Amino acid sequence: MKTPAPPPCPFEKLHPSELQRDDAYFMQLAYNQAIDAWRADEVPVGAIVARDSEVIARAHNQVVTTGDPTAHAETIALSQAAAAIGDWRLNDAVLFATKEPCPMCSGAAVMARIGRVVYGVPDPKMGCLGGAANLNTLPHSNHRFPVTGGVLLEECRALLQAYFAAKRTTPIA
């Protein structure tokens, strides 16, 4: 059986100014990672980890490509970030993800002691930073972090919606 080519991605990467390194800046970089995911025919989610206004990790969803159910953008980025700073504790780092992290990735942010999480699209179905559950408020957890949702929301949502729509209409080759 021939694997069908991924549906062409109708969105272009963004080119934010390097001069203003705010949440929107880093989320645009995460969005660019999500475009890379689409181009690899993966659900288009991207993630960035930043520390001191510098990117220390960037990744996109790779579940299908690697055949690994744990290979989400966020877990890969958290692993890379820990390697980059030589410490598995990421208290000084911020995770940017184009979608509210899933149960696994929300939990990974807790276990990595992330300093803060910023996400694009809320996910009331599977998001676990307030959407379907909130792993950031376990009563006896020794780590909590500020969460900001809705950054670059429309762009991140359009990308996901367009990908799923395209997949539904792609004929099997």
Next chain:
Amino acid sequence: MKTPAPPPCPFEKLHPSELQRDDAYFMQLAYNQAIDAWRADEVPVGAIVARDSEVIARAHNQVVTTGDPTAHAETIALSQAAAAIGDWRLNDAVLFATKEPCPMCSGAAVMARIGRVVYGVPDPKMGCLGGAANLNTLPHSNHRFPVTGGVLLEECRALLQAYFAAKRTTPIA
């Protein structure tokens, strides 16, 4: 600064009969992985993934050794299991863990569509299969699995308690 040697592990590995491959059998193998974790000076948690009564993955906690906050026994075992069967969907497989999985690992079991989870010690503080939260019952999740806790409970708990007690009294070299 010299890294202190790990406290010596006072427990021996178990040697279950191969003839009866029940939950206790696989949990004893997970326990043996937890002993390997202690010997590497990691929090002693071990995991096994089995399918059709065969072990397809075995791993122990490696957070400190690898410097990777996502390198828990369960996530590593789930990744290995997916590689072993060539599919990231583990519907036919069972995850055995010596401790109730944490937020990340409980979520990983959901995302991997695991067939069933069996654990040793409940964790009311951080366990997320009924302890501190339950990621197996998200209202809109498209995957749920049977969970059995308390298998080989006393042995798995004694190992964890002894490790933490030993760490508290180990002088810094």
